[in-house]
Amino acid sequence: MNVEQFRQQFPFIKNGIIYFNHASTAPVSLAVRERITELLKEKSETKIDDYFSFLKVYEETKILLSELINANPDRIAFLDNTSNGLNILATGIDWKSGDRILLNDIEFPANVYPFLNLEKFDVQVDFVKSKNGIVSAEDIIANVKPQTKLISVSFVQFLSGYKIELEKLGNFCRQNNIIISVDGIQGIGAMNFDVQKFKIDFLSCGTQKWLFGAQGLAFIYLTEELQRKLNPAYVGWLSVEDAWNLLDYKMNLKKSANVYQGGTLNSLGIYIFNTSLKLLKDFGFDRIEERVISNTKYIRKKLNEMGIKSLLDEVDEKFYSGITTFKVDNAEKLFKHLEEEKIVCSLREGFIRLSPHFYNTFEDIDVVVKSIRKFITNKD
Incomplete structure (x- = not known):
């Protein structure tokens, strides 16, 4: 294409x-419009409850997304928005009194409030002061304290468009045993993104901007190592390994990122995202x-x-x-x-x-x- x-x-x-205005909301393509029209026709006339057809689209969408960000599909989970993705991280860590989180003063609020909410547990949130609307990787590294446990940053700053050097920051965090979390919504879909190269521990990203997805669909990525350290703040019936053994009630949680997909997913949003990712892949x-x-x-x-x-x-x-x-x-x-x-x-x-x-x-x-x-x- x-x-x-x-x-x-x-x-x-x-x-x-x-x-x-792609940094706000993406337009709807003809391919998406036609796919949704077709889907609604099916749902109203023939395939009303067709879960297994959706399952194929869901799995294909994860594969397409994994190619885009260089991740294993099992390390990706679909959610409803970026904020809730970051809340999974914020509420899942075993915080100790005096632990510190490093943010900056020009973050979009979605990447701030989930962490400020932890102050009630005596977690300290530090803010790097921007210079001329910019916070660089060097600025963040210079403000790390011995108690800094997590750094969360936007891949691309929502106002200035500054793209931070994630590889430099990711390498520093990996070497110093600091969790690095990224809000990817203003970059992924427009800028190349590689979770392996950047050494990202946790990523949260809505799909409605540069990825031509729908409002109400987002995804997270997290490493297997980080997931083993997190305690899910909430689980649902689809969070367990044998979910379809409905009356078993065994808390045998999934080892993949799917543990965070506790219940019904935004199937319409996933159909839209699937179609858009195919268009982007067709272009390259x-x-x-x-x-x-x-x-x-x-x-x-x-x-x-x-x-x-x-x-x-x-x-x-x-x-x-x-x-x-x-x-x-x-x-x-x-x-x-x-x-x-x-x-x-x-x-x-x-x-x-x-x-x-x-x-x-x-x-x-x-x-x-x-x-x-x-x-x-x-x-x-």
Whole structure:
């Protein structure tokens, strides 16, 4: 599949809409729409209770996802959102009084509150102070204390788009017996991600952004070693090995990550995710990042030509992701102006955030830049 073929999956493009908001919510593809229409037809007319067909899709989806992040499928579990994934980690560790968790002051709240909630157990949460909207791997390492038991960080920072050096941080944590947890939602699907290479202990990631999944479906990955140390805070009927022996009631918990899938899964979300992962694989998982970064560099170049600086203009390109964020006077009015011109982006913390994906083109970017220039010229 080439870029033009992928673009044909989105009718909004023909309607003149330019979608630069993948850091918020992904658009629905024709393939997903057709698969869900087909599924609903089956559920209403013929295959009403077809669990075993779903089971095949579920297993295939885990295999596709495992290829994307270089993980064993047994180390992956499906959940409902990123926050609950992180809560599995936060509530599963045997915390001792005085243990410390290291976060930073520009994390999305989903990667903060599950850990702040542990302060009632006398667990200390430390925050690394950002510098110019950036928290680097070096900044985090420099703030580690002897009692630091866990570090949790976003792969890509939601506002600036800064992509942290996970390999450096993961190696440090592995060497110092510190658990490293990653919120992957703003990077996975746009940036290459390898749990083995980065030495990730725990990962939580919603599917509704760069992965073209649905709201209400997320996944976690965790190492076998870490899982052996965790105590599941809650279990369900599907958490045990012989789940279909319904009246046995033996607490023989699964050794795979499936132990965290305690009950009914979001089957609709998994069908959607399955379809989207197939589309991404058809294009080529390994081809996506290069195009995303190419778009990012082009956007920043064009903004700079207008005298607009993004939050990451001064950093090395290796820290770039699919997010470009900048500030102008009357950002709210610019946001509304772009909306009127059928350009979809985000307004976050007084900043305009642009997040095109790999199928967006330089021509799309030129239209967006022209619209921004028009706003600035008229304002002046």
